[in-house]
Amino acid sequence: MIERSLPMVGRLVILALLSAAGAAADAPAVDSETPLVKDGQLDLDAVVKHFEDLYRSDSSISDAELTVVRPRTERSLRMKVWTSGKEKALVLVEEPAREKGTATLKVDKNLWNYMPKIKKTVRIPPSMMLAPWMGSDFTNDDLVRESSYEEDYTYAVDGRSEDPAGWQIRFDAKADTVGLWKRLEVIMSEDGRIPLLARFYDQKDRHARTIHWDDVKILGGRRLPARMTLIPEDIPENKTVMVYHAIDFDVDVPEDTFSLSRLEQVR
Amino acid sequence: MRLSTLQIAYRNLGRNKRRTLLALSAIALGQFTLVFVNAMMAGSFETMIKTVTGPLIGHVQVHHRAWREERAVDLYIDNVAESQRAIEALPGVTAVSTRTYAPVLAASGETGNAPADAEPAVVVGLNVANEARTGGLLGPLPEENLPGAHGVALGKALAIRLGLERGDQIAIIAQDADGFPTSDLFEVRAVVDSTVDIVKTMGILMSAADAGELLAMPDKAHELIIQGEDYREADILTAEVAALPELQANEVISWREAMPEIVRMMDMKNWVDVIFLAIVFVAAAAGVANTSLMSTFERTKEFGMLLAMGTNPGRIVRMVLIESVTLGLIGVMAGSILGLTAVFITSQTGLDYSAFSGIEAEDISFAGVSFSYIIYPHLEARHVTFGIVAVVITSVLASLWPAVLAARLEPVEAMHS
Numbered sequence: 001m002i003e004r005s006l007p008m009v010g011r012l013v014i015l016a017l018l019s020a021a022g023a024a025a026d027a028p029a030v031d032s033e034t035p036l037v038k039d040g041q042l043d044l045d046a047v048v049k050h051f052e053d054l055y056r057s058d059s060s061i062s063d064a065e066l067t068v069v070r071p072r073t074e075r076s077l078r079m080k081v082w083t084s085g086k087e088k089a090l091v092l093v094e095e096p097a098r099e100k101g102t103a104t105l106k107v108d109k110n111l112w113n114y115m116p117k118i119k120k121t122v123r124i125p126p127s128m129m130l131a132p133w134m135g136s137d138f139t140n141d142d143l144v145r146e147s148s149y150e151e152d153y154t155y156a157v158d159g160r161s162e163d164p165a166g167w168q169i170r171f172d173a174k175a176d177t178v179g180l181w182k183r184l185e186v187i188m189s190e191d192g193r194i195p196l197l198a199r200f201y202d203q204k205d206r207h208a209r210t211i212h213w214d215d216v217k218i219l220g221g222r223r224l225p226a227r228m229t230l231i232p233e234d235i236p237e238n239k240t241v242m243v244y245h246a247i248d249f250d251v252d253v254p255e256d257t258f259s260l261s262r263l264e265q266v267r
Numbered sequence: 268m269r270l271s272t273l274q275i276a277y278r279n280l281g282r283n284k285r286r287t288l289l290a291l292s293a294i295a296l297g298q299f300t301l302v303f304v305n306a307m308m309a310g311s312f313e314t315m316i317k318t319v320t321g322p323l324i325g326h327v328q329v330h331h332r333a334w335r336e337e338r339a340v341d342l343y344i345d346n347v348a349e350s351q352r353a354i355e356a357l358p359g360v361t362a363v364s365t366r367t368y369a370p371v372l373a374a375s376g377e378t379g380n381a382p383a384d385a386e387p388a389v390v391v392g393l394n395v396a397n398e399a400r401t402g403g404l405l406g407p408l409p410e411e412n413l414p415g416a417h418g419v420a421l422g423k424a425l426a427i428r429l430g431l432e433r434g435d436q437i438a439i440i441a442q443d444a445d446g447f448p449t450s451d452l453f454e455v456r457a458v459v460d461s462t463v464d465i466v467k468t469m470g471i472l473m474s475a476a477d478a479g480e481l482l483a484m485p486d487k488a489h490e491l492i493i494q495g496e497d498y499r500e501a502d503i504l505t506a507e508v509a510a511l512p513e514l515q516a517n518e519v520i521s522w523r524e525a526m527p528e529i530v531r532m533m534d535m536k537n538w539v540d541v542i543f544l545a546i547v548f549v550a551a552a553a554g555v556a557n558t559s560l561m562s563t564f565e566r567t568k569e570f571g572m573l574l575a576m577g578t579n580p581g582r583i584v585r586m587v588l589i590e591s592v593t594l595g596l597i598g599v600m601a602g603s604i605l606g607l608t609a610v611f612i613t614s615q616t617g618l619d620y621s622a623f624s625g626i627e628a629e630d631i632s633f634a635g636v637s638f639s640y641i642i643y644p645h646l647e648a649r650h651v652t653f654g655i656v657a658v659v660i661t662s663v664l665a666s667l668w669p670a671v672l673a674a675r676l677e678p679v680e681a682m683h684s
Contacts, residue, residue, distance in 0.1 A: 068446060070339075070341075070446060072341055073341060073445055073446045075445065075446050075447055096447075098447065099447060099448055102448055112382055113372075113385070113440065115438070115440055115448075115450035117449075117450050117451065118376070118438055118450050118451060118452045120374070120376060120382075120438045120450070120452070121382035122372065122374040122382055122383060122384070122385040122438060122440060123374075123381070123382045123383065123384050123385065124372075124384075124385055125384040125385065125386075127386075127387075128372070128385055128386075128387060131372075131387065134448060135442045135446055135447075135448060260382065
């Protein structure tokens, strides 16, 4: 299998799932109230920057629940997530009991899984990057990919969207960007603050993925969608739902959290 | 003394020995090719079908109705033990094996400096005792190397990729039938070089009990593989198995449905049979038509004389026809004897066609299964009889025109020509 880059969704997942932090220099307190609309028009640059920074922070600790829905089964994992910068993350499964201690460590583009039952850590090699992460509709690649809406895509307001009601923004991959997605459509709320829906189109311009955001709450002092639902359009009866119960932004996370020796000790 | 028409025909064939011999060789060569090539192809298909229906797919298979479409781990057959007993009770069933398949991540379980890289693999849970027989997936493995009790056999290519040898530990990370992550450590008991590509490149063979535990599916399996006495009887066996009350929730198919590529190739082979038959037709037709036309024209005077003496024109037609049929029959018999001899000899010694094609490999892979290059031709009676019938028919058809021509001669004109 060829390793392909997955710029946009990588960012989306890292933002939503791992609360990846931006560069240390620009970690402002995120203003999540003032509408980003001037004279009835969307302030596009500000909206894209806000979208990109929505879950960003130098470091974070969050409690989340991952639910994988299949035609005949549904299962949920309760997990705790630590992040530092956008390079490092640790995901630790806390419930159910039989999965407790299962962990994923990301450092830069490397990914390791720890299985407590057999006390083994396994590295996910580049050839396995497009395989599902923990049996969900996310791929391993979604976790490690680092890319930027602002830098890798050109964007423009497509107009108003009816369902859901808001602004539709179109992102087109820049010519020199190698990625799974050719373009995507993101629908932002009326005030330009909250993402509602994103449609991903692959290099053959087929609608391949849809992400819904909802359940807007104040989490860690920011107004954010607490729930994200991913639907792979090639198997639309499958979906993966990520729900945040709590996020702490800019908290102290010791650097040694993100090491292999810690991976095998976290309980 | 009144000569019979047959005797006359036979003598006439002897008049131009060279021409007759040429016609005979053309027919004989055609028949020889037909018999030998068909037997060779039948032999290679026999090997192919036996290879395929042996370890990989059996004669009849049972699955969950949606299994072949989706291959999801939770599409299993329930109450396997009970179903297995019911099938084994059927007449003509020689073995019933269960298979469980699951895509997994595998990595070396040995303690090293850095965590081992995971590789995609496929867990195949099976009945060790059944598969350990000749032709089974575990081939002729010695007793102590068989999977079971947390011991597995690895496909050779997978073992190389993981850097594992016999006696090492392997870590397997999977999702069980309920979709939950699951993992376990196993000991590598053997590394197998299977004829089945998927097993060789990705296979982790373990006992049905271990697979059931790892995947949280006790008394469940994804596939039942049923061996009958003869793969040709598979359709009858399929119907019998499908009628069992224990299996009503499942899908029952024969190897023909499970392996459509092979069936398509066999259909193609039937067309090749027809082509060879056509070659024999043409050889016989050309040989017989030529011989009989020439000899009829040469004997215009003679036929005129016979007719003038009051010979019945019908007898002249019979004479020419019998002459041709005799020619055809002698040729086809000679060809059959040569063909049968060649088939008999090569079916004892085997025919290594990699030697002809200059290929170094020991086997050839098709539809995910490797086959030996050595063919043991297999004679089917129809390969001989079709040729004989074809030659007789063409002999009659090809000589009908010259025969009628001879019978219609005007006696006086013919004698003066």
